[in-house]
Each structure stands twice: as structure tokens, then as C-alpha cells.
Amino acid sequence: MLAFTCTFPASSCVVHIKMISWCYFMGLFVGPIISGNIAAHVSWRWFFWACTIAQSTNMIFMATLLPESRRPREMQYIPPLPSNDLDETVIEVEKASASQIETISHDEIVLSDEYLGRGRPRLTQFNPFQPLDHVAARTVLRHILTPVQLFFYPIVFWAAMSMGAAANALLAVNLTQSQALAAPPYNWTPGDVGFANFALVVGGVIGLAVAGPWSDWVIMLATKKNNGIREPEMRLIAMYPFIAAARVGLVVRTSQIFWI
Numbered sequence: 704m705l706a707f708t709c710t711f712p713a714s715s716c717v718v719h720i721k722m723i724s725w726c727y728f729m730g731l732f733v734g735p736i737i738s739g740n741i742a743a744h745v746s747w748r749w750f751f752w753a754c755t756i757a758q759s760t761n762m763i764f765m766a767t768l769l770p771e772s773r774r775p776r777e778m779q780y781i782p783p784l785p786s787n788d789l790d791e792t793v794i795e796v797e798k799a800s801a802s803q804i805e806t807i808s809h810d811e812i813v814l815s816d817e818y819l820g821r822g823r824p825r826l827t828q829f830n831p832f833q834p835l836d837h838v839a840a841r842t843v844l845r846h847i848l849t850p851v852q853l854f855f856y857p858i859v860f861w862a863a864m865s866m867g868a869a870a871n872a873l874l875a876v877n878l879t880q881s882q883a884l885a886a887p888p889y890n891w892t893p894g895d896v897g898f899a900n901f902a903l904v905v906g907g908v909i910g911l912a913v914a915g916p917w918s919d920w921v922i923m924l925a926t927k928k929n930n931g932i933r934e935p936e937m938r939l940i941a942m943y944p945f946i947a948a949a950r951v952g953l954v955v956r957t958s959q960i961f962w963i
Contacts, residue, residue, distance in 0.1 A: 922937045
């Protein structure tokens with residue numbers, strides 16, 4: 704998630720995070736469908752071979768198709784100027800290169816790279832082995848400890864626990880569905896148990912289509928009621944219907960009600 708905030712602008716960061724989260728959970732939903740039918744029609748051992756092939760292909764693509772993107776991100780900075788000298792400085796900067804101006808205010812002038820957003824990676828950036836960056840090597844410990852420090856921020860900790868609770872609920876269903884549905888009175892085959900996960904796929908598609916617009920509508924309504932002041936906690940209201948649906952589903956599943 705930290706890579707997304709550094710790679711994409713804030714306006715589109717939410718969309719990319721939503722897509723990667725959806726792809727992650729859709730893989731967990733579709734996995735039992737594939738593995739159940741492999742076990743029913745081929746052999747359960749082939750599921751692990753399929754995972755090995757897929758993971759190997761993924762590692763090859765990551766090693767050969769992802770360019771090295773680390774670079775120094777220092778930006779040219781001009782100290783604050785008096786307001787009477789600001790207009791003259793802006794005129795000179797505009798004449799020098801209008802495309803380099805990123806932010807101009809009465810407090811500071813920040814110039815960005817004129818090629819920002821229009822460049823392409825070089826072929827050398829795709830090499831699997833890159834020369835050692837001594838500056839990066841000296842900051843390895845900081846990069847290891849920073850996520851640990853951020854994890855204990857209240858909002859980050861709450862989001863991690865919410866994500867973990869959803870993943871653990873899905874894990875509980877995946878681990879117990881074979882024992883519950885293969886036993887009497889259902890007597891389902893492994894393929895039938897896998898097909899039961901289509902319900903999760905449908906729920907994931909509905910969640911992707913509804914959660915984003917619904918959350919935006921709720922927070923816009925709450926912002927209007929709060930005199931135009933938007934607060935992050937306003938999005939929690941949008942979670943209430945989904946939390947209620949999840950609780951009902953877990954209660955029905957764990958109570959072993961013969962509802963099928």
C-alpha cells in the first residue's frame with residue numbers, strides 16, 4: 704500500500720488500492736473452485752503443481768518486466784521571497800521554463816522535473832541485477848522499522864485488524880467447508896464443494912461495484928451535514944450494511960444450520 708501512495712497521485716490512489724484488494728480476494732474466492740475440481744477430476748497433488756507453475760511464472764515476470772524505479776527525489780527549492788519580489792521571480796521562471804512550475808504561492812516556489820510523468824524506463828532498469836546503491840543500503844534498517852512504527856498508529860492498526868478479521872473469516876470458511884459439506888447429509892464431492900465458492904465470487908463482484916460509490920455517497924452526505932468539513936471517520940458509516948451481512952453469514956455458517 705505504501706508503494707501505491709508513492710507511485711500514484713492521491714486522486715487515483717484509492718482506485719488502484721481497491722483494484723489490488725479486489726484481485727487479492729478474488730484469487731482467494733476462485734482458488735477453492737479450481738482446486739476442488741482439480742481434486743475431483745485429476746488429483747489433489749496437481750493443485751500444488753499448478754500453484755508452483757503459477758508462482759514461478761509470476762516470479763519470472765517480476766524479475767524481467769518490472770523496472771528498477773528507485774531514484775533520488777530531491778526537488779529544486781527556492782527559499783521564500785518577499786511579496787514584492789515574487790511577481791518578478793515568477794515572470795523570470797515562466798520565461799525560463801513554464802513546464803517546470805509545480806506550485807507557486809506567496810510562501811514558496813517549488814520546481815519539479817519537466818520530464819515528470821512523461822518519461823520511460825531505460826532498458827538497463829530491467830536488468831535483474833542492479834549496482835549497489837550505498838545510500839539505500841545505509842537506510843535499510845530505517846525502511847524495516849518504519850512500517851512497524853506506522854503499524855501502531857491507531858487508524859493504521861484499526862485498518863489492519865479489520866483487514867485481518869475479514870481474511871480470517873474467509874480462511875475459516877475455506878478450512879471447514881470441505882468437512883462440513885462432504886459429510887452427511889450433503890455428501891458433496893470436492894468439485895461440488897468448490898462450486899459453492901461461486902457465492903463468494905458473486906459477493907466480491909457486488910462489493911466492488913457497490914462499496915466505492917456507496918462510500919463516496921455516504922461521506923458526501925455526512926460532509927454536507929457537518930458544514931462542509933470532511934472527516935475520515937465518516938466512511939465508517941458505509942461499512943454498517945456489510946458488517947451486518949458478514950455477521951449473518953458467519954452465524955449461519957458456524958451454527959451448522961441445514962439451509963442448503
